[in-house]
Amino acid sequence: MKRFPYMIAASAIALVLGLPPALAQEEKLDPNARPGGEIVITYKDDVATLDPAIGYDWQNWSMIKSLFDGLMDYQPGTTELRPELAESYEISQDGTTFTFKLRPGVKFHNGREMTADDVKYSIERVVNPKTQSPGAGFFASIQGFDAVAGGSAETLEGVTIVDPLTIRFDLSRPDATFLHVMALNFSHVVPKEDVEKHGPDFGKNPVGTGAYRMTEWTLGQRLVFERNPDYWRQGLPYLDKITFEVGQEPIVALLRLQNGEVDVPGDGIPPAKFQEVMDDPEQKARVVIGGQLHTGYITMNTTKPPFDDVKVRQAVNMAINKERIVTLINNRAEPANQPLPPSMPGYDKAYQGYAYDVDKAKALLAEAGFADGFETELFAMNTDPNPRIAQAIQQDLAAIGIKASIQALAQANVIAAGGEKDGAPMIWSGGMGWIADFPDPSNFYGPILGCGGAVQGGWNWAWYCNEELDAKAAEADSITDPSKSAERYRMWSEIYAGIMEDAPWVPVFHEQRFTMRSPRMAGDDRLYVDPVHIPINYDYVYVTDVQ
Amino acid sequence: MIVYLGRRLIQAALILFGVSIITFALLYLLPADPVRQIAGRSATAETVENIRRQLGLDQPFLVQYWRYVLKLMSGDLGRSYIQRSEVTELIMSRLPASLLLMVGAIICEVSIGLTMGLIAAMRRGTVTDRALMVSSFVGVSAPQFVVGLLLLYVFAVRLGWLPIGGYGTWQHLVLPSLTLGILGAGWYSRMMRSSMIDVLTQDYIRTAHAKGLAGRVVLLRHALPNAILPVIAMIGIDIGLFMSGIVVVESVFGWPGIGQLAWQAIQRVDVPIIMGVTLVSACAIVLGNLIADIVAPFIDPRIRLK
Numbered sequence: 146m147k148r149f150p151y152m153i154a155a156s157a158i159a160l161v162l163g164l165p166p167a168l169a170q171e172e173k174l175d176p177n178a179r180p181g182g183e184i185v186i187t188y189k190d191d192v193a194t195l196d197p198a199i200g201y202d203w204q205n206w207s208m209i210k211s212l213f214d215g216l217m218d219y220q221p222g223t224t225e226l227r228p229e230l231a232e233s234y235e236i237s238q239d240g241t242t243f244t245f246k247l248r249p250g251v252k253f254h255n256g257r258e259m260t261a262d263d264v265k266y267s268i269e270r271v272v273n274p275k276t277q278s279p280g281a282g283f284f285a286s287i288q289g290f291d292a293v294a295g296g297s298a299e300t301l302e303g304v305t306i307v308d309p310l311t312i313r314f315d316l317s318r319p320d321a322t323f324l325h326v327m328a329l330n331f332s333h334v335v336p337k338e339d340v341e342k343h344g345p346d347f348g349k350n351p352v353g354t355g356a357y358r359m360t361e362w363t364l365g366q367r368l369v370f371e372r373n374p375d376y377w378r379q380g381l382p383y384l385d386k387i388t389f390e391v392g393q394e395p396i397v398a399l400l401r402l403q404n405g406e407v408d409v410p411g412d413g414i415p416p417a418k419f420q421e422v423m424d425d426p427e428q429k430a431r432v433v434i435g436g437q438l439h440t441g442y443i444t445m446n447t448t449k450p451p452f453d454d455v456k457v458r459q460a461v462n463m464a465i466n467k468e469r470i471v472t473l474i475n476n477r478a479e480p481a482n483q484p485l486p487p488s489m490p491g492y493d494k495a496y497q498g499y500a501y502d503v504d505k506a507k508a509l510l511a512e513a514g515f516a517d518g519f520e521t522e523l524f525a526m527n528t529d530p531n532p533r534i535a536q537a538i539q540q541d542l543a544a545i546g547i548k549a550s551i552q553a554l555a556q557a558n559v560i561a562a563g564g565e566k567d568g569a570p571m572i573w574s575g576g577m578g579w580i581a582d583f584p585d586p587s588n589f590y591g592p593i594l595g596c597g598g599a600v601q602g603g604w605n606w607a608w609y610c611n612e613e614l615d616a617k618a619a620e621a622d623s624i625t626d627p628s629k630s631a632e633r634y635r636m637w638s639e640i641y642a643g644i645m646e647d648a649p650w651v652p653v654f655h656e657q658r659f660t661m662r663s664p665r666m667a668g669d670d671r672l673y674v675d676p677v678h679i680p681i682n683y684d685y686v687y688v689t690d691v692q
Numbered sequence: 693m694i695v696y697l698g699r700r701l702i703q704a705a706l707i708l709f710g711v712s713i714i715t716f717a718l719l720y721l722l723p724a725d726p727v728r729q730i731a732g733r734s735a736t737a738e739t740v741e742n743i744r745r746q747l748g749l750d751q752p753f754l755v756q757y758w759r760y761v762l763k764l765m766s767g768d769l770g771r772s773y774i775q776r777s778e779v780t781e782l783i784m785s786r787l788p789a790s791l792l793l794m795v796g797a798i799i800c801e802v803s804i805g806l807t808m809g810l811i812a813a814m815r816r817g818t819v820t821d822r823a824l825m826v827s828s829f830v831g832v833s834a835p836q837f838v839v840g841l842l843l844l845y846v847f848a849v850r851l852g853w854l855p856i857g858g859y860g861t862w863q864h865l866v867l868p869s870l871t872l873g874i875l876g877a878g879w880y881s882r883m884m885r886s887s888m889i890d891v892l893t894q895d896y897i898r899t900a901h902a903k904g905l906a907g908r909v910v911l912l913r914h915a916l917p918n919a920i921l922p923v924i925a926m927i928g929i930d931i932g933l934f935m936s937g938i939v940v941v942e943s944v945f946g947w948p949g950i951g952q953l954a955w956q957a958i959q960r961v962d963v964p965i966i967m968g969v970t971l972v973s974a975c976a977i978v979l980g981n982l983i984a985d986i987v988a989p990f991i992d993p994r995i996r997l998k
Contacts, residue, residue, distance in 0.1 A: 189943075190956050193774045201732050279732025281739055345776050364785040364947030366859055378730060390858070392946040396841070398859045400849050404856060423736050508773040555722030557961045568736070602725070602740060604733045 174380045175685070176667065182688035183386035184666065187398040191391045191691040194348030197333035198278040198692050203580065204411065206330060207678040209391070211370065211382075213333035216245050216264065218322050220670025221685045224488070224584030226324050229356065230259065230334060233496035240319030240625030247310040251377045253336045254358040261312040262333075265304050267334045269293060272301060280331030285580075286320040289538035319623035321633060326396045356382040356684040365392055370683070382689035398659075406662040411680050416530065419475045422661070435659045435674025436488035438581035440481055443513050443538060443651040444563070444572045444607040452570060456513035462499035463506035465651050466546045470537050474530050477659065481652035483641050484589050484643030488676060491586030491637035498645060498652070506545045518546025524562055524569040527553040535573050556612035563606035584676055586637035587622050594644055611651035614640050629632070665690045698984070705976045711974040712764075715967055716757050724961045760967070769971075770964040772957075777847050779968040787972070789859060790949030793872065793942070794934050796865045798927060800873025801880055806920065808877065809884020814911070816889060824881065831845055832878035836937055840944035842870040857946040868945040872937050875965055880923055888919040921992035928984025932977035
């Protein structure tokens with residue numbers, strides 16, 4: 146195959162069709178920001194790992210983003226994609242070839258220059274089953290994925306190094322989410338020599354190209370990130386140093402914040418203190434509120450009676466008083482009427498959903514032949530506030546004659562029950578609810594509502610499978626042309642409306658984020674509720690008390 | 693003595709074996725699947741099986757247990773599922789903090805408990821006695837989580853005398869030691885009180901008084917050393933008590949010990965860490981009891997090893 150002319154041909158077509166290669170824009174620095182200073186962030190739990198191939202919890206996600214970079218990234222504080230280590234990229238017209246031109250002169254923390262070889266190595270490492278990466282599945286659209294994931298090959302057939310600063314990905318199907326996948330931590334670039342040197346302990350000795358480098362990790366006590374003097378984004382980060390103090394109860398962290406010892410409590414405002422903080426104007430002024438790519442929902446096992454009857458599921462949808470549930474958690478969320486959260490592209494503002502209507506719900510249940518109701522089980526996680534929410538759901542169900550007994554279990558046990566076909570008739574997802582991996586509507590479908598997820602050990606706890614919608618989802622995701630993204634999002638809105646007609650879920654609420662900061666911390670409010678950086682975007686925030 | 697020691701060591705080994713197999717079995721029977729936690733929600737069934745095979749979790753229970761024991765013999769506790777680090781390293785990095793906390797707690801409970809018990813015995817039947825005994829009762833029954841937060845609020849937040857949680861200096865050690873020690877102090881004060889009352893009715897005390905010795909001398913030179921012995925012999929057993937207490941206290945104060953490690957591991961079903969911490973705790977309890985038994989006859993000649 147003549148690779149080089151092919152690429153030129155592809156970009157030529159792209160240009161003709163109005164798909165100019167996307168270029169990185171100049172970084173705009175905040176004119177008010179002063180470089181220097183340090184901050185203290187606290188966490189209850191020690192950090193599990195800082196290996197981008199392994200780390201997959203909300204705590205290390207943002208930390209890894211500050212130590213490593215990927216080909217793609219998002220505009221700070223938004224869900225808008227932008228090139229990061231890539232200087233530019235091109236997508237072939239059929240949406241199956243993505244070519245990235247790398248930024249020259251980017252250095253790892255170990256001083257070596259990053260090249261296309263490192264990008265290839267890093268992605269193959271994630272897909273390799275020996276790495277045991279939870280992110281391997283995201284790369285399934287790359288040609289040769291099955292061979293590497295199955296252990297029969299070491300290198301991905303679909304990844305080609307064109308020259309030291311150009312890399313091409315050939316996909317087995319058009320994938321509109323591929324640029325988002327390239328922005329995931331799992332795609333972050335790691336230097337082979339350091340991975341091999343530390344082996345499984347690379348996660349404790351991270352070396353990347355990111356804005357900060359890790360200079361200390363005392364297990365169970367603290368981690369220290371210091372400014373990377375060779376960072377390729379000129380003038381960033383603003384802070385010289387971030388200390389993460391771990392092992393701190395959220396309530397203790399809040400007391401220390403009030404005492405001026407802490408800048409951001411990483412676990413947020415503890416529920417018991419929430420009202421107190423929000424009632425105090427001085428403290429409330431330092432809380433930044435923002436949306437989160439999260440939905441809390443109730444699943445109903447659509448394969449087992451009585452929930453195999455759509456009328457029963459719709460009746461349950463009408464029976465749940467979501468406003469009341471939201472008040473149970475001090476209004477830290479907004480009621481939901483569809484699976485997608487409002488800050489997600491594809492969210493349908495006009496969609497009304499099922500209104501709370503007990504009489505209508507009863508009538509529908511009677512129509513389905515359950516005029517006297519029935520008995521069932523509701524599984525929920527056993528940590529506050531989930532048992533309380535489960536009780537509220539239980540009461541709402543009782544009002545239409547459904548007697549649900551609550552099974553409050555540890556997180557892992559609920560997840561295990563959901564993954565068994567006979568495991569759980571109903572599950573309240575709180576504490577395990579879906580938070581999107583990337584800001585794209587497809588991310589709320591595949592594993593949790595698509596046919597592919599309705600398998601033993603899967604995350605589709607409603608065991609819902611609508612093949613027509615599955616086909617439509619595949620069609621939507623093959624639209625890779627950025628200029629048609631509005632059309633694609635519209636298709637996704639229709640898919641979710643179709644799901645709500647089948648009512649496998651009761652979408653209950655979308656959690657809001659409440660980030661508290663010390664008076665000395667500054668920067669755009671959006672950086673403190675950044676959709677992809679939780680709790681804050683470490684690279685762009687700054688402090689005001691530096692000389 | 694040597695025969696006794698040998699018998700006790702064999703007993704200890706049997707206890708540890710029992711603890712290890714019961715914990716291993718309980719974790720095996722848990723309906724949660726650690727492999728799915730590792731594999732994450734985007735993993736295919738194939739990936740999940742692959743990881744299961746690599747970790748040897750597709751093997752029958754006895755094979756898994758046998759492999760674990762074989763590794764254990766060479767001092768290898770395995771690698772954490774979530775953190776992927778050596779469990780031995782994780783535990784060793786946190787053990788000093790827990791030991792330090794225990795030493796602090798022992799100092800607190802002994803000094804507070806003995807003083808309270810002594811005063812109560814001397815003022816037997818008075819209001820002071822009753823007040824002390826009621827407060828010791830409160831100390832024994834108050835949940836450590838509440839005591840910890842209360843102490844933190846009063847001494848660190850309100851008065852600002854001590855740091856609000858953390859680790860590093862002796863100031864950091866005071867409140868967690870006190871929280872952990874208050875429980876033991878309650879028991880010690882009651883034991884000390886009854887032991888002291890018992891001693892004070894002995895003939896040799898009456899003789900000492902009859903000799904015309906000053907009350908203080910009788911108390912400090914004759915009564916106290918005898919009354920204190922049975923109490924001191926209990927300290928070894930406390931180590932077992934602390935093992936459960938440190939989980940709560942370390943969490944409240946952000947103390948980087950193995951209790952905190954255990955708590956985090958339990959929440960994430962990180963089996964190798966849970967196993968490791970359980971075994972280390974079991975060792976500590978067995979060792980504590982053994983030391984208590986061996987030391988007791990040296991402190992108190994009335995006790996003999998059998």
